[in-house]
Amino acid sequence: MKVGKGDALLVVDIQYDFLPGGSLAVQDADQVIPLLNDYISFFRNRHLPVLACRDWHPHDHSSFAENGGPWPPHCIAGTHGAQFSDQLALPPDAPVFSKGTVREKEAYSAFDGTELDEKLREEAINRIFIGGLTTDYCVLNSVLDASRLGYDSVVLLDATKAVNLNPGDGKAAIERMKACGASLIKREEIS
Numbered sequence: 607m608k609v610g611k612g613d614a615l616l617v618v619d620i621q622y623d624f625l626p627g628g629s630l631a632v633q634d635a636d637q638v639i640p641l642l643n644d645y646i647s648f649f650r651n652r653h654l655p656v657l658a659c660r661d662w663h664p665h666d667h668s669s670f671a672e673n674g675g676p677w678p679p680h681c682i683a684g685t686h687g688a689q690f691s692d693q694l695a696l697p698p699d700a701p702v703f704s705k706g707t708v709r710e711k712e713a714y715s716a717f718d719g720t721e722l723d724e725k726l727r728e729e730a731i732n733r734i735f736i737g738g739l740t741t742d743y744c745v746l747n748s749v750l751d752a753s754r755l756g757y758d759s760v761v762l763l764d765a766t767k768a769v770n771l772n773p774g775d776g777k778a779a780i781e782r783m784k785a786c787g788a789s790l791i792k793r794e795e796i797s
């Protein structure tokens with residue numbers, strides 16, 4: 607697969623709370639960081655946009671178990687757990703989109719309540735490469751929204767990990783992304 611003009615990279619939720627030791631730790635999540643760093647260099651070397659999103663919740667977010675949601679408290683805005691890993695080589699000028707910022711509203715997609723769509727249109731992007739955390743929530747929902755909004759999407763299979771709240775969720779998410787037309791690739795498949 608040739609990467610070039612009109613392509614952008616979206617790095618999803620590489621935040622301490624999703625990494626080993628975090629409050630919503632995803633198994634082996636730290637393994638995606640070196641790969642994402644390599645994808646970041648790849649895009650930067652070709653002068654293609656690199657963007658990031660983050661989960662950025664109020665302390666009493668409705669997705670937290672204490673409020674009837676499925677998750678332990680995680681990625682509370684401004685806390686250490688919500689920071690990007692310092693192992694992630696995100697370019698300092700990469701735009702960052704915060705999601706899940708409204709107490710009453712879950713927002714798994716990087717497009718939900720953010721200006722990501724506007725930004726991509728401004729930069730004349732028509733295809734996004736998506737990697738990061740988590741396969742079965744933010745990556746999945748971002749790919750589904752991207753498709754609805756008319757973007758092509760490419761999932762970086764070697765740079766994403768699933769929460770697997772229910773066993774098999776990650777695999778099912780990959781099937782759903784395929785079914786909506788996303789391409790699934792690994793690092794050696796792009797040039």
Ligand code: VGL
Nearest residue numbers: 619661677739740743744
């Ligand atoms: C996510 C679980 C809870 C995600 C966010 O962004 O994938 N997963 N909150």
Ligand code: ZN
Nearest residue numbers: 661669681706
């Ligand atoms: Zn969340």
